[in-house]
Amino acid sequence: MTNDLYEPANFRTALRDWLDENDLSPGDDHSLQGHIRQFARVQRALYDAGWSRYGWPEHAGGLGGPAILRAIVGEEVVGRRLAEPGPYSMLEVLAPTMIDYAKPELAAEMVPKLLSGEEQWCQGFSEPGSGSDLASLTTRAVLKPDSGGGTYVINGQKVWTSFAQFSHRCVLLTRTGDADTPNHQAITAFFVDLDTPGISVRPLRTMHDVDEFCEVYFDDVEVDASRMLGKPGDGWQLAMDLLPYERSTCFWQRIAYLYSRFDSLVDEVKRQGQSIDSDMGEVYLALHTLRCRSRATQHRLAEGHKLGPDTSIDKVLLAGAEQRLYDTVRDLLPGAIELDDTPWRTEYLYSRAATIYGGTAEVQRNIIARRLLDLGKE
Ligand SMILES: Cc1cc2nc3c(=O)[nH]c(=O)nc-3n(C[C@H](O)[C@H](O)[C@H](O)COP(=O)(O)OP(=O)(O)OC[C@H]3O[C@@H](n4cnc5c(N)ncnc54)[C@H](O)[C@@H]3O)c2cc1C
Helix, strand or coil, X not given: CCHHHHCHHHHHHHHHHHHHHCCCCCCCCCCHHHHHHHHHHHHHHHHXXXXXXXXXXXXXXCCECCCHHXXXXXXXXXXXXXXXXXXXXXXXXXXXXXXHHCCHHHHHHHHXXXXXXXXXXXXXXXXXXXXXXXHHCCCEEEECCCCCCCEEEEEEEEEEEECHHHCCEEEEEEECCCCCCCHHHCEEEEEEECCCCCEEEEECCCCCCCCCXXXXXXXXXXXXXXXXXXXXCCHHHHHHHHHHHHCCHHHHHHHHHHHHHHHHHHHHHHHCCCCCCHHHHHHHHHHHHHHHHHHXXXXXXXXXXXXXXXXXXXXXXXXXXXXXXXXXXXXXXXCCCCCCCCHHHHHHHHHHHHHCCCXXXXXXXXXXXXXXXXXXXX
């Protein structure tokens, strides 16, 4: 590989050539399990050819280069519909956290498993009583007596854990402090193997009929202290560092997907003999605004800036653009949402979740008002 390849335009051209020559088209299995299998297959091929290692640090199994290179891979792969955006997004959310917080030898061992599609991971943050108010979480980790500080025992329940039923490991938030510990210093993160005794994963049915997320129960689950991410009490900072990825960069490839669905909508509208009206223009504008914002965020990341509360803007724009696209599908393709068994229906229903996952629209607006505009409380 020449250094030239680290230049984004060259990288994209070479990747496109490679994708043209290597057929990774999905088969006919459109189940969630099929999507996960296809994602693993694509990641394996990309990893073996080096592509999915660019933009990730060498000490974690990557080939280095700016983070923008991995954004290009996601955009090309998902834009061509070779992988679905949901499973793909977990990469961009969880790998940076492991690289920043896991002990170096653990990150070096584990991150390549995620990049190569050998494993899927999940994010165990939300609980039945703790979503927007994440700091109130109650899943507890206590040091096992007589373990010499070497083992923690975890009890509690997580919910809405995406892809847990397919995952090998989980980035888990727990409470470790005692009653006197200030709330945000009482949270500690672990990297937990999901086949550890005491863990049960139960998929939940969703209104769009895809069992994307799960309840995960922890009953006396023993985890080695070496699996702690950071130090005791670092869990809140870990969450604050992870969420900006979940609210911005992990959507870059989702935007490519939404553009491809916008093109499909244009085709269908034309086929039905309708004219392309101003609603379509508004959808395009919303998508374009989102892409411009997201592009600026990708560049900030590539230049080494730390992502923070400003990514709430990306999240608000994503949710708005996605819902506007599918609302327009509903308005322009009569019956496609209500009656037909088409992908539009599933996607329309899933788009309602865009104002919930990664932090609700209301909470993002609170962050923008308080932390970016300094407008004070409530
Ligand atoms: C598709 C999907 C995938 C998900 N995947 C994961 C995952 O993999 N891992 C994970 O840990 N979690 C996941 N979640 C959970 C998600 O993070 C939470 O649903 C979200 O943070 C909201 O929490 P909640 O559902 O408990 O709602 P609540 O916090 O109970 O909110 C209920 C309502 O009250 C509003 N509200 C709450 N607080 C305020 C406030 N201070 N000001 C104004 N309004 C407020 C909210 O906006 C919302 O409308 C997923 C959710 C979805 C929909």
